[in-house]
Amino acid sequence: MLKRDHQVVLPTQARAPGFRVELKGTTFRLVATGAWTVAEATQLDQALKRLRVPIPPTPDFTGEMDIGGIAEIDTAGAWLLQRTAAAWQAGGLRTHYAGATESFRILIEEVQSRGNAKRPKLEQTSLLTQFAGDMTRALKGAWDDVIQLTAFLGEVTAAFFRLFHQPWRFRATSFVHHLDHAGLRAVPIIALICFLIGAVVMQQGVVQLQPFGAEPFAVNMVAILALREVGILLTAIMVAGRSGSAFTAEIGSMKMREEIDAMRTLGIDPMDTLVLPRVLALVVALPLLTFIGDIMGLAGGGLMAFGLLGLDTSTYLDKLREVVTFQHFMAGMIKAPFAAIIIALVGCLEGLKVEGSAESLGKHVTSAVVKAIFLVIVLDAVFAMFLSGIGV
């Protein structure tokens, strides 16, 4: 904000902005007074819009913006004056400023020159075009993901087989570290969740089957469901949320800080140091976690069976022995290493796709979790079809 006199504190009435238009000889004068600042801009804007542009009767009439009475001005005020002056100019009045101090003049000239800059129009696309564009992008993105993930699977497999020729490339420390983080430390949460879900399924089974007098069959349902589906699915989803996102965040933040580029220039292959230990650790950890999940699911079911059906432990175990075959157990277990590969691959790949910014990191972590869970469920569906196809 520019003041006419730096030292003067304006009394309130002198701050009130205003203007009047008068005709003096052949000059239309806009006499502006008070503080023309952004705080008063709304009021001035409305008043100036109501003002009609004077129509010069003969061409030798001129316009004048008399700002000698303005005490304070800023860019908003200067812009309002300039807009009015431009309108007068367009109406056929040659308009000039009067009463400006040096600093006012600099500001008004600046606003005048900047205000004429051409503005780009924001492109408006129709909703249909936008929708079609979004769909195309989404489909193309999904297809790209498929290609990238397949290529990455190939790279990881090649790196894995390279280990047989060059076993010294294997990073044992890193492998054990990830086994600890993704495996051991996930035990409590996975055990708890599987236990609770086992109990809930048993309770619902008993309640729903009771009207048919078939509540003892709830045990069959829980046993088969826990071993074939619930154990592996819950574990895989939990691990995708816990470790898949951690993989993306770890690798992504390294990528962000150019650590991965540094590794490459030092002759270290990020595939060996970052990706393989994580993939292998998860391939080992997930089946073990699934086993714990299975057992805890059955335990949760057992607790509910005791509460609702009055089955004691040995009866419950006997019933399980009758119902459960090794095939049921394996039908669940076989999916675990595959789910592990998917989660680890998606987590590492999304991490490597992170670009320079923190937003990019957040976006890729989210998408790693979403994609991993989606793919795990697809995998589960494919296995369900395959296993029922071969009659297991």
Next chain:
Amino acid sequence: MIFENGKEVVIRVRGLAKSFGSHRIWNSLDLDVYRGEILAIVGGSGQGKSVLMRVITGLVIPDAGQVSLFGRSVKQITPQDRVDIEKRWGILFQDGALFSSLTVLQNIQVPMREHLELPQAMMDDLAFLKLTMVGLPPDAAYKFPSELSGGMRKRAGLARALALDPEIVFLDEPTAGLDPIGATDFDHLIRKLQQTLGLTVYMVTHDLDTIFTVADRVAVLADQKIVRTGSPSELQHHPNHPWIKEYFCGERARAASPGQRPRIPA
């Protein structure tokens, strides 16, 4: 209002002390900022240059001492007065601190939307005006911060700082991370805007070129206080302090000093 030597003091800091843990950064720091000047704050790293800016703007609470803004002590003002004071300054953070979910134009309009009730058309016009005043091309208006280069983000951040036509602007390392050409352009921009808008500029910087070309006065942070203030050439010719001597009379300073480079006329 406080006056000293016929000049209005817009920021007055007295007896400021601040420690982080056992590390004491200032013991008793005094500083005056006068209306209409470009003040550069310099000092070695860890001397609390940026922290001082954050104390003045109320982002960090000092352990002791007081800060007066426009003649009023910040300890005695109501939250409403605080908002009124915040409208009278603009802050450019190091990397612009633009809101990443908004376009540049929307970023510039944030303060207007928050504090004023302007019609949308007028906000658009004013935001475009600010955009061109800081030297951004008009087509940057609809871009998101992530699509801009570092220099453009700083300019956009400056445009947002200027949205309400403040009296003081705080610049945190305005030329850091810019190439020499971009930095020189930015120096010129600071001087130009300071003249056009009658700004008081408080600038934290390391950049000797910026200091010699645009700063009216330099305040040196060392030994847990402001050890000296004075014009850049005064400090260069009469350093009186080992750090100032090293800073203003070192090799880099000689290359940047006014004899080598024309000062941007005030």
